[in-house]
Amino acid sequence: MDRRKFIKTGLAVGAATYAAGSLLESCGNSAAVAPKYQGKRLVLISLDGGHDGLHAIAPKQNDLLAKLRPQIYADTQKQGISMSLAGKSDFLLHRNLKSLMPSLETGEFRVIPNAGLPLNEWNGSHFVSQDFWAMAEYEGNRNPTGVKGTGWVGRLLEKDGMQVSKFQRTAIAMGTLTPLVLQGQRVSGIAWPGLEAAETMKSQVESWLSNMTPIENNAVYQEMADLSMVYQWLNQTSPAPGFPASGLGLQLSHAATLIQQDQPFRVIKCSEGGFDTHSGQLKAHDGSYPKLSESLAAFHKFLKTNNLLEQTLVVIYSEFGRTIYENSALGTEHGTAGPMYVMGGGKALSKFTNTPFVFETEKLTGTDTTDYLKHQIDFRDVFRDIQLNWLGVS
Amino acid sequence: MQTQHLLNRLCFGGRIQDLSNPEAAIWRDPHAAVKQLFAEIPEYQPLKSYSKEFMLDASEFARVEENRKVYPNSFDEITHNWLRHTADSPNPIVEKAALFWMHFIPVIGESELRVKPLLEIYRKNALGKLESLFFDLFLNPNFMNFLTAVNSSKDSPNQNLAREFMELFTLGVNNYTENDVRELARCFAGFVQPDEKIQTLTLNAENQDFGEKTLLGQRKAYDYKEAIQWIIAQPRTSKFIAKRVLRFYLTTEPTEQMIHDCAVVYQDSGHEFSALLEFMCKQAWFYTPKYMGNKVKTPMELLLQFQHQTGLRTYGLMCHWHMQRWLGQQLFNPPSVGGWPDGNQWLNGSVLVSRLTLLSDLLHISNRTLPKNGIAYKTHSWLSNFSLRLFRWNMDAKFNEDEYLDTLEKNGIPEAYWMMGSRFETLQENEKSSLRLREILQHPYYQYC
Numbered sequence: 001m002d003r004r005k006f007i008k009t010g011l012a013v014g015a016a017t018y019a020a021g022s023l024l025e026s027c028g029n030s031a032a033v034a035p036k037y038q039g040k041r042l043v044l045i046s047l048d049g050g051h052d053g054l055h056a057i058a059p060k061q062n063d064l065l066a067k068l069r070p071q072i073y074a075d076t077q078k079q080g081i082s083m084s085l086a087g088k089s090d091f092l093l094h095r096n097l098k099s100l101m102p103s104l105e106t107g108e109f110r111v112i113p114n115a116g117l118p119l120n121e122w123n124g125s126h127f128v129s130q131d132f133w134a135m136a137e138y139e140g141n142r143n144p145t146g147v148k149g150t151g152w153v154g155r156l157l158e159k160d161g162m163q164v165s166k167f168q169r170t171a172i173a174m175g176t177l178t179p180l181v182l183q184g185q186r187v188s189g190i191a192w193p194g195l196e197a198a199e200t201m202k203s204q205v206e207s208w209l210s211n212m213t214p215i216e217n218n219a220v221y222q223e224m225a226d227l228s229m230v231y232q233w234l235n236q237t238s239p240a241p242g243f244p245a246s247g248l249g250l251q252l253s254h255a256a257t258l259i260q261q262d263q264p265f266r267v268i269k270c271s272e273g274g275f276d277t278h279s280g281q282l283k284a285h286d287g288s289y290p291k292l293s294e295s296l297a298a299f300h301k302f303l304k305t306n307n308l309l310e311q312t313l314v315v316i317y318s319e320f321g322r323t324i325y326e327n328s329a330l331g332t333e334h335g336t337a338g339p340m341y342v343m344g345g346g347k348a349l350s351k352f353t354n355t356p357f358v359f360e361t362e363k364l365t366g367t368d369t370t371d372y373l374k375h376q377i378d379f380r381d382v383f384r385d386i387q388l389n390w391l392g393v394s
Numbered sequence: 395m396q397t398q399h400l401l402n403r404l405c406f407g408g409r410i411q412d413l414s415n416p417e418a419a420i421w422r423d424p425h426a427a428v429k430q431l432f433a434e435i436p437e438y439q440p441l442k443s444y445s446k447e448f449m450l451d452a453s454e455f456a457r458v459e460e461n462r463k464v465y466p467n468s469f470d471e472i473t474h475n476w477l478r479h480t481a482d483s484p485n486p487i488v489e490k491a492a493l494f495w496m497h498f499i500p501v502i503g504e505s506e507l508r509v510k511p512l513l514e515i516y517r518k519n520a521l522g523k524l525e526s527l528f529f530d531l532f533l534n535p536n537f538m539n540f541l542t543a544v545n546s547s548k549d550s551p552n553q554n555l556a557r558e559f560m561e562l563f564t565l566g567v568n569n570y571t572e573n574d575v576r577e578l579a580r581c582f583a584g585f586v587q588p589d590e591k592i593q594t595l596t597l598n599a600e601n602q603d604f605g606e607k608t609l610l611g612q613r614k615a616y617d618y619k620e621a622i623q624w625i626i627a628q629p630r631t632s633k634f635i636a637k638r639v640l641r642f643y644l645t646t647e648p649t650e651q652m653i654h655d656c657a658v659v660y661q662d663s664g665h666e667f668s669a670l671l672e673f674m675c676k677q678a679w680f681y682t683p684k685y686m687g688n689k690v691k692t693p694m695e696l697l698l699q700f701q702h703q704t705g706l707r708t709y710g711l712m713c714h715w716h717m718q719r720w721l722g723q724q725l726f727n728p729p730s731v732g733g734w735p736d737g738n739q740w741l742n743g744s745v746l747v748s749r750l751t752l753l754s755d756l757l758h759i760s761n762r763t764l765p766k767n768g769i770a771y772k773t774h775s776w777l778s779n780f781s782l783r784l785f786r787w788n789m790d791a792k793f794n795e796d797e798y799l800d801t802l803e804k805n806g807i808p809e810a811y812w813m814m815g816s817r818f819e820t821l822q823e824n825e826k827s828s829l830r831l832r833e834i835l836q837h838p839y840y841q842y843c
Contacts, residue, residue, distance in 0.1 A: 048730070124557065124575070125567045127732045176722045176745050177735065193744040200720060201747055223746050273730075278542040278554035327550040328583075329542060334557065364572050 034229060035165035036262040040348075040390055043255060043299075043314040044153075044181065044269045045248070046133070047292075049276030050126065051318035052332050053339035054373070055285055056097055057083070057111060059359060060090040064371065068325040069332070075282050085111060086354035096289035099297035108300065108309065109343045112382065113357040116320065116337035116375035119364065124334045126276070129319035134180035136383045152383055153267050154184030161393035164264035169226060171267040172258070174251035182269055189269070190226050192254065198231040233263055243298045246291040248272040252299045259308055266391060275318060279329035300343055310345035313390055317341075317379065324361065324371055336362075337375035340382060351389060396424040399686045402843040403643050404431065404675055405486045406698040428675045432668065434485050438518050443471070444478040469509040473725040474714045476513060481701035491520035491667060493694055494642050496725060498635075499531065499563055500733040501540045503726030508536035511593045512726075524635070524665035528563075528622050533595045535587050541731070544585050547601035551583040558731050564625050566634040570610065577607040581621035626665060632657040639670060645685050646737035652679055690740045691843050693721035696749065699843060720748045741841065749841060 058065060058076050065073045080092025083104060093101065103109035116122065121139060123129050136152040153171050156162045164170050171182045171189030176197070182189030192198075205224050240256035243249040251270040258265055272292060277284045296316070303309040321338025342352050361371035387393055397420055401408045412418045420427045462468065480489040495516045503509035512534050519527035531537045538544045543555035556578035560570045584602030585595045597618075606615045609624060616624065625631060636656035640648035655677070656670055663669035674680055691699065697717055718724040722745045723734055740749070 123567070124572060125561050126730065128567055177739065191744050193748075197720060197744070197748070200716075201744075201751055205747060205751065223744070227744050227747055276554075278552050279545075325550065327552050328547045329545060329552045331542065331552060331554075333553045368573070370572075370576075 035167055035264050037164045037170075037264040037266070038262050038311070039266070040311050040313070040392070041259060041265070042267045042386060042391060043252075043312060044267065045296075045314065045316045046130075046269075046271045047275045047316065047318040048126075048130070048271055048273045049318070050129075050320045050322055050334055051275040051338060052277060052281065052285075052322040052335075053113075053318075054321065054324065055281065055332075056094050056289075057085065057339065058092050059357065060092055062359060064324060064359070064361070068371065070326070071330055072281060072326050072332070085113070086356040088356070091357070094285065094289055096286055097293040099290075099293040103297070103300050103343065107349065107354075108304075108345065109296075109341065110349055110352050110354065111357075112340040112342060112352060112377055113355055114321075114337040114373060114376040115317065115340040115379045115382065117378065117380075118375065119336065119362060119372070122320070122336055124320075126319060126334075131180060133317065133319055133379060136380045138380060150185055151179070151181035151183050152387070153269075154180075154182050154188055156387065156391065156393050157182075157184045157187040157189065159393050162266060162391065164266065167264050169222075170264055171269065172230070172265045173269040174254060175271065179269060179271070182267070189267070190230065192227075192230050192234075194250070194254075195231070195234060198227060198235075201227070202231060230258075233258065233261055237261075240302055242301060244291050244294045246272075246295060248292065249295040249298065252295050256299060256302045259303070259312065260306055277322070277331050278327070278333065279331035281326075281331045296343065310347055312344055313348040313386065314343035315340060315382075315386070316343070321373060324373060336372040338373075340377075340379060348390065351385065395686070396681045397421050397427045399681060400424045400427055400431075400675060402699070403689070404428075404671070405490055406480070406695065406702040407843065409484065409702060424681065425676060428672065431485060431487055432672055435487055435521065435668075436483070436485060438488075440514055441472075441475045441479050441517075444475050467505040469503045469506045469726060470715045472503075472506055472509045472513060473718070476725070477698065477701075477714050480698055486698075486702070487671070488517065488520050491671065492516040494639065495520060495527065497642060497692075497733050497736075498638055499537075500728035500731065501537050501726060502728065504536050504539065508593065509726055512536045521668040521671070522666065524626055524631075524667070525623060528626070529619065532582075532585070532618060532622070535593055535595055538585055538595060543582055544587055544595065545601075546579070546583045546585065548580065548583045548603035551579040551603070553579040555579070555582050559622075560625065562731060562733075564631040564634065565628060566630065569630050569634075573608070574610055577609050578621060578625075580605070580607050581609070581616045581618050584618075629657065629661060632661040632665070635665075636660055636670065639674070641736060643671075643674065644680060645689065649679075652677075687839070687842050689843055690737050690841060692734065692736065692740065693718070693723035693749070694725070695843060696721065696841075721745070722748065 054065070054069075055072060055076065058073065058080065060077075060080075060082075062073075065076075076092055076094065079095040081095055081098055081101065082089065083091050083093045083101065085091045093104070100109055117132065121132075123132065131149075134151045135149050137149065157168055157171060162168075162170055168187050169190050173179050173182050173189055173191050174194075175191055176193045178188045178191045205228050234254055234257055237257060239250075240253045240260065243253040243256075248270060255268045255270060258268065272288075274284070274288050296314075299314070300309070303312050317340045318338050320335055322332035322335040324335070326332055342349055355376065358374075358376050360374040362374045363370065364372060398408065401412075401420075408420075412420055420430060476489070476492075480486050483489055492513075499516075501512060503512070515527070515530045515534055515537075519530060535544065538555070541555040541558055542552055546552040546555075553575050557575045559582075560574065560578065561567045580603040584597045584599070586598045586601065587595050602617075604615060604617075606613050607621075609616060609621060610628065612624065614620070614624075633653060637648060637653045640652055640656060644652075656674055659673040660666075660670040679685075697714075722740075728734055740746075
């Protein structure tokens with residue numbers, strides 16, 4: 001939003017409240033009437049910080065892992081639960097992810113191993129890589145590093161195929177700011193700050209809304225109206241049950257409620273931090289994995305119980321994987337490829353055939369001595385496929 | 395006009411006594427104002443505690459004490475002290491610069507014990523040498539823990555600090571190789587904290603790497619100080635920081651020429667921050683109309699400029715805590731090591747709603763307590779010492795918005811904007827004044843400085 005547009009559209013609000021006199025003399029508020037939606041949905045979950053996928057699921061026997069990450073791999077071998085990937089039963093799942101085992105076995109939770117970028121495009125910075133995943137642009141289209149573009153979902157919001165009836169903001173992020181992935185050129189996704197935050201703003205927002213004449217394309221009005229709308233939806237029922245009281249658990253319980261109510265969000269973005277495990281990784285994951293897997297399992301259960309799993313596709317990813325080698329602080333460094341995980345019903349996941357896990361390494365430069373995990377799958381292709389064949393937007 | 399712009403950017407807007415006195419020396423010309431402001435920079439002194447002085451009443455004090463037991467690691471009191479001190483400071487150049495460093499090198503605070511010395515490092519070095527700032531930070535347990543650099547040892551050292559140091563604090567992304575990251579991590583190995591109670595780290599020779607390292611093309615047996623100096627000495631560092639300074643103080647789109655000129659001055663001064671700031675404020679481009687009134691206030695600027703300009707003060711510890719939270723910027727709690735967003739991103743999503751309603755919310759609940767979340771706000775001497783002149787915003791109903799915006803784009807902010815509409819001069823009743831003030835605070839113009 002540029003300054004002129006903001007002042008112009010915002011000014012209309014100022015004028016309206018001014019004309020209406022005291023803000024306190026307000027009465028009821030009419031919520032926007034939004035269309036209902038029962039079609040396909042995408043839930044994106046980013047594991048921020050660079051998640052070590054090799055600690056979540058690792059091959060049972062691997063000499064390079066034993067050599068480069070002796071302590072972490074010893075832990076994996078000691079505590080890991082036997083599981084199979086693409087029909088081969090020689091993998092180990094981290095014990096604290098065991099809540100995912102049932103859906104892994106039924107094929108409703110699948111692993112896309114070693115997703116990433118070709119090494120010449122890879123970047124070791126969190127922020128640059130997070131932007132890469134959000135923009136999902138092929139090299140020719142991409143802005144130079146440091147210049148923000150638009151997110152891949154944000155770009156879709158302006159397309160007819162993405163709208164629900166005439167409703168355009170069909171994406172919502174759990175958080176106070178709209179993340180890049182939902183930012184488009186003209187339209188962006190809604191940011192939902194949580195019930196507690198919305199509660200504090202409620203009375204002001206409602207009095208503004210009741211004093212304002214709805215003005216088309218008024219950014220301020222729209223933010224207020226949309227926030228108020230989501231507040232009413234999430235406040236009218238008790239939160240979806242069975243979710244752990246963690247950051248992601250709470251976000252997913254809100255997502256579950258919105259889906260169950262047939263609200264018009266085709267894309268819901270959640271996130272969880274704390275995966276930048278430069279030190280004490282065993283302890284860190286022992287702390288974060290139970291909450292992560294229980295949140296995902298609760299979401300799976302909720303969707304399945306309510307017959308919503310078939311039309312919901314959940315995609316979990318991180319900006320990069322971590323190094324194969326461990327450091328002296330029992331942590332790992334910024335690496336290259338890492339797994340994406342998908343969760344959903346059979347129809348949604350049929351496109352994600354069980355890709356065999358290929359353990360190959362490569363070096364950054366000719367003189368480099370460090371082994372990095374080679375990427376098998378370009379995440380941009382995965383997102384592109386979801387856009388065309390799942391969301392049905394071209 | 396130009397002085398107002400200078401005060402907005404270099405400090406937190408003018409103070410009420412200056413704003414209500416158009417004859418004050420400071421308004422005569424911006425260059426004289428720059429000179430005066432830099433000459434009158436107060437000597438460094440550690441923050442004093444405001445917590446008891448501004449507690450609403452005994453019951454709030456009891457509640458804060460209770461909270462302290464439940465959240466022993468809370469450092470709300472430290473950030474509250476800084477905000478209070480800054481709102482009161484007659485010349486907050488230093489505090490604004492400290493805020494720049496808190497943006498530029500953001501750290502998640504661990505506890506009151508840890509955050510207190512960390513904040514003082516930012517304040518003490520705010521206008522001084524970059525090298526001293528880094529030397530102090532590298533011995534601070536909170537900063538080093540945040541970048542997981544404590545207990546890193548020479549065999550496969552932790553690369554977190556090394557990478558972020560080059561990417562975020564000095565050279566900028568893509569100006570170093572992955573090999574530089576690994577080599578710098580070797581230079582930064584060896585820090586330990588022998589005693590949890592002592593807030594200074596020491597080096598353990600057993601964990602240090604005394605061997606030669608190849609860093610940015612030069613091979614040498616660097617220790618951590620030499621490595622910092624070598625990286626700071628790269629012209630890239632001056633350029634990277636100059637750009638961030640311009641983005642923070644002036645515009646999110648500085649020109650290459652501006653960055654270059656500032657970088658040269660910064661480099662030549664031996665990275666003395668006050669030299670860079672003073673140079674920036676004396677340039678003609680600093681006063682280009684298109685940059686005036688065109689920067690989205692960060693939440694801290696919004697919060698502090700409001701208090702600074704009105705003479706109003708928040709009351710009680712928890713108020714600042716709530717405001718930071720709802721505005722989306724909590725000091726010592728950045729979303730990541732990359733810090734907070736800047737510019738238009740603050741006008742995104744629900745943050746915009748909080749921004750537009752929060753300050754007026756606070757005025758609305760003046761002199762009473764909002765029971766739901768315990769925000770308590772009390773104005774002192776309320777509007778009696780408050781002059782609406784400071785906003786100088788013409789709220790005439792016949793105000794022509796299009797014409798106004800045209801003039802604004804052509805000439806920058808016209809005098810009319812800064813002038814008071816005559817009708818406000820006659821307002822006497824607190825009710826009316828408070829209503830007008832509320833409208834000013836939630837006007838879109840107030841989002842910019």
